[in-house]
Amino acid sequence: MKVLAINGSPRSGHNTAKLLDAFLEGAASAGENVETRRIDLYSLNYKGCTECFGCKVKGSPMYGRCVYNDDIKELLWEAANADAVAFGSPVYFGDITGQLRSFLERLFYPFTAFKKDGDRVIAPKKVPTAFLYSMNAPEPPVEGGYAQRVSDMTRWAHHVLGYAPEVMVASNIWQMDDHDRYEMDIWDWEQKARIRDEQFPEDLKKAFEIGKTMVSNSINNM
Numbered sequence: 624m625k626v627l628a629i630n631g632s633p634r635s636g637h638n639t640a641k642l643l644d645a646f647l648e649g650a651a652s653a654g655e656n657v658e659t660r661r662i663d664l665y666s667l668n669y670k671g672c673t674e675c676f677g678c679k680v681k682g683s684p685m686y687g688r689c690v691y692n693d694d695i696k697e698l699l700w701e702a703a704n705a706d707a708v709a710f711g712s713p714v715y716f717g718d719i720t721g722q723l724r725s726f727l728e729r730l731f732y733p734f735t736a737f738k739k740d741g742d743r744v745i746a747p748k749k750v751p752t753a754f755l756y757s758m759n760a761p762e763p764p765v766e767g768g769y770a771q772r773v774s775d776m777t778r779w780a781h782h783v784l785g786y787a788p789e790v791m792v793a794s795n796i797w798q799m800d801d802h803d804r805y806e807m808d809i810w811d812w813e814q815k816a817r818i819r820d821e822q823f824p825e826d827l828k829k830a831f832e833i834g835k836t837m838v839s840n841s842i843n844n845m
């Protein structure tokens with residue numbers, strides 16, 4: 624089985640990456656032959672969808688595939704053929720990062736079909752997904768859960784890849800160790816340190832369980 628974690632945070636090794644690594648550890652713990660890999664999007668050169676319509680050309684061998692030739696061309700196909708994928712992002716202005724958004728545009732658009740007598744979705748297979756977020760503020764109380772509100776791309780993941788994504792948010796996270804350097808003293812850093820030590824490990828456990836459950840379910844459905 625192949626499980627990918629797509630990291631939409633510019634900070635490799637920080638909160639979002641840690642959540643994704645915990646997800647992958649959980650996935651790996653669920654079976655013997657589970658291959659896992661984290662990809663840091665900010666280390667790659669690519670654009671969002673350019674509306675070239677190369678994925679929609681009639682009779683083309685690339686129909687339903689992204690043709691734009693850059694660092695993510697192969698990765699997109701790999702993700703669409705994986706057995707499970709987690710997408711991670713810090714919450715930026717209430718949403719996912721632009722980098723992850725651009726990646727998802729490229730992943731989903733080739734698989735949405737507009738041919739009159741054809742299927743509306745032409746992804747190569749159904750792929751269970753998870754969206755794992757980190758954010759600085761305490762999670763606002765929102766009916767149905769704040770995590771569900773962060774990105775509409777979860778709806779598209781459901782439509783295109785066939786399963787309702789698992790969604791979680793790690794809130795009130797520890798942003799930096801050298802906080803004294805910055806004009807950022809509106810937060811109570813002592814309280815935040817306690818949350819880092821008590822709540823974040825629970826968030827990591829939750830991400831681990833999501834990975835483990837997702838892969839266990841896939842193995843059971845084989």
Ligand SMILES: Cc1cc2nc3c(=O)[nH]c(=O)nc-3n(C[C@H](O)[C@H](O)[C@H](O)COP(=O)(O)O)c2cc1C
Binds near residue numbers: 633638639715
């Ligand atoms: C441009 C920008 C916008 C942000 N917007 C929000 C926000 O809307 N809500 C929030 O709680 N935190 C916000 N944050 C804080 C980040 O969500 C937080 O630092 C993030 O979880 C760090 O993830 P990382 O450790 O993976 O880099 C923002 C940070 C930046 C740099």
